[in-house]
Amino acid sequence: MSNFSLGTGGADLIKKHEGFSLKFYGDPKGYPTVGWGHLITKTKVYTKNSLLTQKEADDLSKSLKLDYTSPISQSKANTFFTEDTAKAVKAVNDLVLPKGCQFTQSQFDALVSLTFNGGPGVLKTDDVKAMLAHALIFPFIGPILPDDLDTCSKLVSKAFSYDRNLKPRRNEEATLFCKGMKYTHKYPVYSL
Incomplete structure (x- = not known):
């Protein structure tokens, strides 16, 4: 948490x-x-x-x-936005991450956007769970092999492949999730 x-x-x-x-x-x-x-x-x-x-x-x-x-x-619009995003913020904060792992601000923000739009159930999809279970998804100090970087990129793409009608938004969320990480969002959503 x-x-x-x-x-x-x-x-x-x-x-x-x-x-x-x-x-x-x-x-x-x-x-x-x-x-x-x-x-x-x-x-x-x-x-x-x-x-x-x-x-x-x-x-x-x-x-x-x-x-x-x-x-x-x-x-009133600002109040609604604060109240509505608070639900998504709580859902992402409540996630149990692998031992010793923590989000970057960008990763957290990307997941909040996904959750705000798709509801908290999106965090329980198999692809999001698989991404969050992979320790190299999180900030890591030390060498990471090219194959590991590619695996992380694929996991992110699959996790953000939620609702085909919103591909541009999902790609922006995935790009935000990868910001500052050694891996990138090189596979657009729904391309794998």
Whole structure:
């Protein structure tokens, strides 16, 4: 278990790919969302990737007894982002790593972005578990053989191959995960 906070690199990556709106909108599944991907509820569905009308937003706020409606303030959006990322931060901090291993800030941020988008269950996939079980994935002092570097690159690519519709985001997360390491993200997601 670690005790990291979300760094700037991770926050920026999440914000970039989530998009931003102070007005309520239907996300790619039609669920009402606001800010940087803050899910309002899964009990209602609206037009996908479209802003809700003011009447729809007001009716939704009233039916759910929310203390806000559309548009929200920048302060409220910031609060939602902090609350929503806290769940992903906790899930990544709760991971049990091999003895003596610890994340770099970039590795942590990349996994938080993946978890924020895919939910904590993504950390339990076989590919993520295989990557995290390999001790050379973590900061290591000493010589690492070229074959080991290649193995690490392959493990990262497979671990971040989650949701084919989000290849650009997953490749950026994998690149962030490899930042500062001896191995690189040389195999794009879904290429192995």
